Amino acid sequence: MRVLVREQIAEAGVALLRERFDVDVDTTTPLEEIIDRYEAIIVRSATRLTADLIDRAARLKVIGRAGVGMDNVDLAAATRRGIVVANAPESTVVSAAEHTIGLVAALARNIPQAHASLKQHRWERSRWSGFELDGKTLAIIGFGRIGQQVGRRALGLGMRVVAFDPFVGDERFRDSGVERVETLEDALAVGDIVTLHSPLTDETRGLIGREAIASMKDGARLVNVARGALVDEQALVEAIESGKLAGAALDVFPAEPYDGPLLELDGVVVTPHLAASTEEAQDRAGLIIAEQVCAALEGGVVSTAVNIPVVDQADLEVLGPFIPLARMLARVGVELAEGWPTHIAVAAHGPLSEYDTRLLTVAALNGAFEGRVEQVVNVVNAPVLAAERGIEVVEERFRASRDYTNTVEVRVVGERGEVDVSGTTIGPEGRLFLASALGFGIDIELGEHMIFIVYDDRPGVIGLVGGLCGEDGVNIANMAVSRSKAHGKALMVFSVDTPATPELEAHLGGAGFDDVRFIDL
Numbered sequence: 421m422r423v424l425v426r427e428q429i430a431e432a433g434v435a436l437l438r439e440r441f442d443v444d445v446d447t448t449t450p451l452e453e454i455i456d457r458y459e460a461i462i463v464r465s466a467t468r469l470t471a472d473l474i475d476r477a478a479r480l481k482v483i484g485r486a487g488v489g490m491d492n493v494d495l496a497a498a499t500r501r502g503i504v505v506a507n508a509p510e511s512t513v514v515s516a517a518e519h520t521i522g523l524v525a526a527l528a529r530n531i532p533q534a535h536a537s538l539k540q541h542r543w544e545r546s547r548w549s550g551f552e553l554d555g556k557t558l559a560i561i562g563f564g565r566i567g568q569q570v571g572r573r574a575l576g577l578g579m580r581v582v583a584f585d586p587f588v589g590d591e592r593f594r595d596s597g598v599e600r601v602e603t604l605e606d607a608l609a610v611g612d613i614v615t616l617h618s619p620l621t622d623e624t625r626g627l628i629g630r631e632a633i634a635s636m637k638d639g640a641r642l643v644n645v646a647r648g649a650l651v652d653e654q655a656l657v658e659a660i661e662s663g664k665l666a667g668a669a670l671d672v673f674p675a676e677p678y679d680g681p682l683l684e685l686d687g688v689v690v691t692p693h694l695a696a697s698t699e700e701a702q703d704r705a706g707l708i709i710a711e712q713v714c715a716a717l718e719g720g721v722v723s724t725a726v727n728i729p730v731v732d733q734a735d736l737e738v739l740g741p742f743i744p745l746a747r748m749l750a751r752v753g754v755e756l757a758e759g760w761p762t763h764i765a766v767a768a769h770g771p772l773s774e775y776d777t778r779l780l781t782v783a784a785l786n787g788a789f790e791g792r793v794e795q796v797v798n799v800v801n802a803p804v805l806a807a808e809r810g811i812e813v814v815e816e817r818f819r820a821s822r823d824y825t826n827t828v829e830v831r832v833v834g835e836r837g838e839v840d841v842s843g844t845t846i847g848p849e850g851r852l853f854l855a856s857a858l859g860f861g862i863d864i865e866l867g868e869h870m871i872f873i874v875y876d877d878r879p880g881v882i883g884l885v886g887g888l889c890g891e892d893g894v895n896i897a898n899m900a901v902s903r904s905k906a907h908g909k910a911l912m913v914f915s916v917d918t919p920a921t922p923e924l925e926a927h928l929g930g931a932g933f934d935d936v937r938f939i940d941l
Contacts, residue, residue: 421717422457422479427464429486430706437710441717452476460713462486463493464705465693471497482716484709487696488512488566489647490726491620499727502801506712506724509565511705512696517569519695520645523669524574524613526689527641528553533686554578559611561604561627562618562646563588570615571598582607585618608635613643620647630655639666645695648673657681660688671695728800729778738775741850742768742828745843746780747787748852748866748941749830753841754788755939756858756872757834764788764806765814767829769842770821781815784830827855860911864900867915872937873928877903877910884931885912892924909934 423437425445437443446454455461455477462484463469469483474497483498485507498505526532529550537544558574560567563585571581575597582599584607593600601607604627608614614636618624628642629652636642642665644651653674659665667687671694673680682688696702708724716722721736746766754761766784768777785802793805806813821827829842842856843866852866858874875881882901889896899914920928920938928936 421459421481423460423462423713423717424454424458425462426451426467427462427486429462429464429709430703432703433462433486433706433708433710436707437713440714455480460484460717462709462713465489465492467492469493469498474498474501474503477501477503482506482713482722484713486511486702486705486709488516489620491647491649495727496804498800499804500801502798504716504722504725504800505727506709506716506722507726508705508708508712509724511708512701513565513569515698515701516566516645516695517573519671519691520566520570520615520617520643521573521577523643523645523671523689523691524553524558524615527613527643527667527669528556532689556580556612557582557610559583559601559607559614560598561585561607561614561616563592563598564617564619566646567615567617568592568596568598570617571596582610604632605635608632609637611640612637613641615643616646616650618646618650620649625649626652628652628656630658633659633664636665638664641666642668643670644668645671648676648678653680653682657685660685729776729782732776735775736779738772739777739779741845741852742772742826743779743783745845745852745866746783746828746830747790749828749841749843749854750784750787750832751790751941752854752857752870752872752939753830753832753839754792754834755937756841757832757836757839759835760792760809761788761811761832761834763812763814763831763833763838765816765829765831767816767818767831768826769818769829770824770826771819772821772826772828773817773819777815777817780828781813785813788832823861824855854913857913858911860902860904862900862902862911862913864898864913864915866941867897868941869916869919870939870941871914871916871920871928872935872939873912873933874935875910875912875933877905877907881910881912885914885928888927888931889916889924892921892927894918894920894924 422442425434427447451473455473459479460482464486471494474494480503482504483493485493488507488509490507493505495505530548534548557580560571560583563583571583574581582601584601584604627650633655656668669689671691676693712722712724766781782799782802785806786797786799789797789802789805824844827842827844831838831840843854846853854862854864854866856862895917897915897917901910901912903910925938
């Protein structure tokens with residue numbers, strides 16, 4: 421497999437990739453001309469992977485972003501194509517937090533302005549006097565990894581620290597000693613300095629505009645080392661020129677390289693997107709993303725993937741055997757239900773339910789779509805395909821399991837109504853067994869080629885089926901039968917060594933049974 425390193429990363433990362441794959445480091449050739457040659461591509465922030473480029477990348481399996489932000493990658497397009505997208509979220513945390521604190525200090529003491537003045541041989545002590553950070557309030561917008569590290573350092577400077585982030589639990593605030601505020605407006609209203617650490621999304625684009633600035637304290641200062649488009653540039657210029665805000669410190673801009681009106685304002689401190697530009701951060705980012713690309717291409721756990729569920733290694737060790745089981749059960753359920761499903765429920769029963777079972781759900785969706793859509797289906801794009809087709813997906817957990825220690829159940833609603841199938845794993849090697857189907861308890865190991873027959877319980881059916889298979893040269897590997905009551909309805913499930921021949925399908929279909937299904941897993 422081939423890997424394209426599009427932007428410079430640490431040599432240790434490149435070396436790791438070269439131990440396993442054919443690697444090209446190419447930063448100049450037009451990407452649209454070469455992207456279809458590679459299974460993986462690694463970028464930093466300068467390369468934009470648009471939907472058009474991703475559509476051209478017929479072989480691409482993984483995109484690695486050597487850094488944190490993902491706004492230069494069309495995540496929706498990659499996910500729809502089944503491409504894993506991973507980043508290196510921990511790599512730049514310390515560097516970005518330290519840079520933030522550096523800009524906060526620079527704002528408070530006018531360090532860049534005083535430096536520039538003195539370099540021009542002007543001794544202007546009174547002009548560039550500042551204020552102490554001790555006792556001032558720092559308002560953090562976005563309390564993720566970087567925001568938390570900024571808060572920790574600001575507390576060490578004696579600042580009061582408040583933060584707004586609706587997606588972070590109360591416990592994280594308590595552990596960090598940072599005061600939670602419930603709304604963005606509340607945070608803006610109390611901050612002597614407001615620092616931004618939110619991701620760039622459709623909801624956060626232009627987060628700090630005229631209305632938000634009006635909510636800030638008079639004379640407050642703004643720091644942004646996150647994403648330039650979080651701030652309305654013109655609104656910030658107007659606020660500083662009018663005196664509403666005393667200044668700003670910016671490491672990121674709406675368009676980069678930046679050459680705009682903010683550079684003309686004395687109260688604005690700027691750096692050219694340097695927050696992650698330390699040797700340590702770049703080395704970490706390059707090595708981490710190389711490891712993630714290796715994992716994706718070799719079938720390992722991509723622990724920093726942003727478009728598939730990522731579970732703890734301990735959970736994965738327990739879930740591992742049940743992932744192919746969930747895929748097979750959904751495949752069986754969809755075939756038995758007929759037509760396009762409108763509802764798919766995946767339930768974990770027993771101690772298994774105590775673990776992170778999201779991978780079981782996406783594995784089940786993978787099985788449900790296999791062979792039913794033209795595009796490649798995997799755990800990356802299966803949830804997207806379900807959403808696009810209006811399929812309701814439900815995940816359930818139950819502590820009790822009736823017949824086995826752990827059971828996975830898949831319920832599918834299709835043209836024939838609801839069909840319920842369940843299964844379990846048996847033995848240290850994790851053999852996959854069907855435990856129930858169509859309302860019948862059954863006990864048979866799942867094979868590659870399965871046949872399901874519903875019929876009236878009567879003598880001679882097993883012999884009839886065996887004889888028909890023998891006549892058509894199809895060998896039965898395993899068989900199990902179940903019935904609701906004597907002389908009622910019965911279910912026969914068996915696996916065969918080879919796909920059913922057209923002759924066998926015709927013979928079984930014409931044998932007077934209620935229903936016959938041939939399912940390849």
